């Protein structure tokens with residue numbers, strides 16, 4: 059049994075449990091009413107459109123608050139308190155959750171993250187050749203996209219809608235293109251979210267992007283690691299608070315590392331910066347999902363670690379690297 | 392000829408809607424709408440005034456707040472005006488009237504914006520409000536809406552016990568009465584019709600009203616209760632195409648496979 063006990067194995071168990079909770083949780087743990095959800099501000103893509111979800115992501119309240127509340131600062135319909143209270147509560151909840159688990163919401167709990175990784179496993183088993191890593195240039199080109207999505211589709215367009223400068227379809231534009239909306243609703247047997255709307259060009263455009271993106275994400279996930287995560291607006295939102303996160307990726311490596319780059323190859327988000335030498339530094343990157351693969355695949359004792367507050371909870375070692383590599387070879391066949 | 396017949400059928404059902412039973416309907420007058428706008432918490436264009444239709448006998452009305460506290464309401468003829476809401480969440484509007492041998496009641500829910508009470512809506516729906524009651528199981532999600540062509544569960548309840556094998560009668564303004572029978576747990580699955588005329592693409596469509604009626608006789612007393620709520624056309628029947636949606640997803644998938652082939656031929660990354 060110990061042979062298979064790795065961080066990834068543990069992560070799969072946690073992810074599967076979380077998937078059931080976040081996609082089907084309302085059938086057992088909560089109810090389908092908003093008021094009964096766990097936090098209503100999860101920093102991962104558990105979806106409010108899924109009527110059986112145990113909780114839902116922070117992006118939907120953020121978009122609605124921009125549209126209906128924060129916008130009143132500009133239209134003068136209500137006081138400052140009323141305009142900002144909801145957003146303050148959502149942001150404070152996110153900050154608190156990030157303090158506790160930091161970006162592990164992605165690597166360990168997000169239903170869409172797990173879905174993409176599962177599709178990737180299917181791709182491997184189907185014998186599809188996996189793209190090992192994207193090039194540095196490609197990664198650098200893709201990285202800003204998530205910030206644009208966060209700024210425009212989560213904050214600015216909904217705000218402009220509330221002010222009256224954009225049509226209603228721009229009130230929650232990220233939800234309108236979000237692949238988790240389609241994936242989780244299909245997972246609970248609800249076919250209603252896969253559609254093309256004819257209610258106006260904005261609606262048509264957003265619904266078309268949503269469906270194309272959903273199909274594209276599945277096909278890409280068969281051979282590229284976590285394709286949607288690379289443009290997911292949850293990452294920038296988490297990043298606003300990652301400095302206070304108790305859980306973090308710490309590197310203490312110098313000469314060992316030169317020419318190794320095992321961690322970079324292992325990283326599903328292609329964060330090449332983790333290969334740089336560092337002295338006891340918090341290297342949790344914006345794109346990091348705290349999956350722990352870099353720790354597992356680092357062959358040097360004590361170079362890569364997960365720390366929680368002052369405590370080291372996981373650290374790289376020759377021994378665990380050997381075990382992990384063996385399993386990886388077996389899995390890839 | 393067909394149209395004349397249709398008009399006749401529609402005309403009669405329009406006429407017969409809610410005949411003889413006590414039920415709640417929103418009062419669309421300007422005063423009600425102005426009050427809702429001034430109170431805040433209501434949706435755009437909603438009214439804070441409700442009318443109890445077919446009101447007779449010694450009637451009372453009350454509001455159950457999201458935290459389950461009670462607030463008596465005063466009838467002005469057959470209408471009540473809601474007070475400004477202090478919290479967000481579901482409210483239940485209850486009317487009861489008694490005359491010799493008859494107990495009539497009506498329940499309606501509304502969902503208002505605001506800081507939520509720390510009480511689950513499941514407790515509000517489960518709370519006994521009238522002797523005979525139709526309990527939505529569940530209600531639509533907060534700020535969502537009942538929608539045509541969708542199926543919802545309702546439990547027939549008499550003094551805290553489910554009534555099995557009893558008919559729940561559904562009426563809308565445009566469709567004649569339809570009967571749904573409760574199962575062993577007292578629950579009936581009710582599919583709302585998507586019977587809207589002149590639907591325009593998008594959000595501009597006004598909701599219509601549906602009415603569920605349940606009757607029960609015990610100890611020589613006839614009980615009748617109703618449940619009335621607004622419902623809306625189903626976008627997927629009118630201006631959204633699921634077939635095209637599936638086709639677009641398939642196209643996206645093929646695009647991804649094309650990129651796979653390109654990556655295999657030594658092209659640039661994904």
Ligand code: SF4
Nearest residue numbers: 105106115233236239
């Ligand atoms: S559609 Fe996406 S962003 Fe919107 S609530 Fe669902 S998971 Fe969150």
Ligand code: SF4
Nearest residue numbers: 164168171287290292
């Ligand atoms: S980055 Fe990936 S894992 Fe994180 S919330 Fe987005 S989809 Fe989920």
Ligand code: SF4
Nearest residue numbers: 325346347349350352
């Ligand atoms: S840096 Fe490490 S923990 Fe973060 S995503 Fe990459 S492999 Fe996972």
